[in-house]
Amino acid sequence: MRLVFAGTPEVAVPALDALIASDRHEVVAVVTRPDAPAGRGRRLVASPVAERAEEAGIEALKPAKPRDEDFLARLREIAPDCCPVVAYGALLPKAALDIPAHGWVNLHFSLLPAWRGAAPVQHAVLAGDEVTGASTFQIEEGLDSGPVFGVITEQVRPTDTSGDLLTRLALAGAGLLAATMDGIEDGTLQPVPQPGEGITLAPKLEVEDAKVDWTAPALRVDRVVRGCAPAPGAWTLFRGERLKLMSVGLVADRTDLAPGELAVTKKAVYVGTGSHAVELLWVQPQGKKPMRGADWARGVRIGDAERLGD
Numbered sequence: 001m002r003l004v005f006a007g008t009p010e011v012a013v014p015a016l017d018a019l020i021a022s023d024r025h026e027v028v029a030v031v032t033r034p035d036a037p038a039g040r041g042r043r044l045v046a047s048p049v050a051e052r053a054e055e056a057g058i059e060a061l062k063p064a065k066p067r068d069e070d071f072l073a074r075l076r077e078i079a080p081d082c083c084p085v086v087a088y089g090a091l092l093p094k095a096a097l098d099i100p101a102h103g104w105v106n107l108h109f110s111l112l113p114a115w116r117g118a119a120p121v122q123h124a125v126l127a128g129d130e131v132t133g134a135s136t137f138q139i140e141e142g143l144d145s146g147p148v149f150g151v152i153t154e155q156v157r158p159t160d161t162s163g164d165l166l167t168r169l170a171l172a173g174a175g176l177l178a179a180t181m182d183g184i185e186d187g188t189l190q191p192v193p194q195p196g197e198g199i200t201l202a203p204k205l206e207v208e209d210a211k212v213d214w215t216a217p218a219l220r221v222d223r224v225v226r227g228c229a230p231a232p233g234a235w236t237l238f239r240g241e242r243l244k245l246m247s248v249g250l251v252a253d254r255t256d257l258a259p260g261e262l263a264v265t266k267k268a269v270y271v272g273t274g275s276h277a278v279e280l281l282w283v284q285p286q287g288k289k290p291m292r293g294a295d296w297a298r299g300v301r302i303g304d305a306e307r308l309g310d
Helices: 010-021 048-056 069-078 120-126 162-186 218-227 293-300
Strands: 002-007 026-031 036-038 043-045 059-061 083-086 104-108 131-138 148-155 235-238 241-251 262-264 269-271 277-285
Touching (some): 010 026, 010 048, 010 083, 026 048, 026 069, 059 069, 083 162, 104 162, 120 131, 120 218, 148 162, 218 241, 218 277
Parallel strands (some): 002 026, 002 083, 026 059, 083 104
Antiparallel strands (some): 104 131, 131 148, 235 241, 241 277, 262 269
């Protein structure tokens, strides 16, 4: 099939690579978000998908909005058979959905209908899911509600951050998306409607969602830290300034600390929660590089009555 691949961030590149490498299909163009300012100089930078397309000599379409008539006209000229999608980042209008003969097929990083939305991996970690996965489905006008072509499963490990899990899903999902294209092309794969039960939503996490509540149980604190890593990044307040929490360890045998209360030893710093304590393994103070929790505690010289949180 002639494919137009739609995607934007680094997590979409493995799937693009798998389709470029396929001997059954041709990626004739990519659709990606426009170049965006980045870095201290705020210069315009192309998306990872656009950069990979340029390396491969593939045309990159960068509409400000996918309903722009110039973009739709060019897509009609290209006349793709199918448009595979991974984390494109914009809603597709019906005018675009109707152009390819086999529609648009999305690789979504959850076991649909669980975790429909922009942040499925983060919400799976936050919820304490032990198993998640990826699904390929036919895009329709509803939110991740289209019929499913195929799924893979992936175990959520006890120490997984969202970044860890997403990296594995991106690699495994690339093979799933390529196999889905093969099945559509040869007619052996038909999508199955999603069940009406088990629907959960995974909206984008905002900075306020990543604020740690020290009255919550330690397991919840750990999930927030892992689920918000690397973005938007779990945080708390210390002396009125934000302290980013990059990694914590569960300390089940220490229950003597009140929520937010700090205890410092020569080699570790502990914080009380609604259940047992956690150890601050890695933190990042405002304007500084990440550091071990014990090093941070020595540097700021924590007093007896000091605590984390409001």
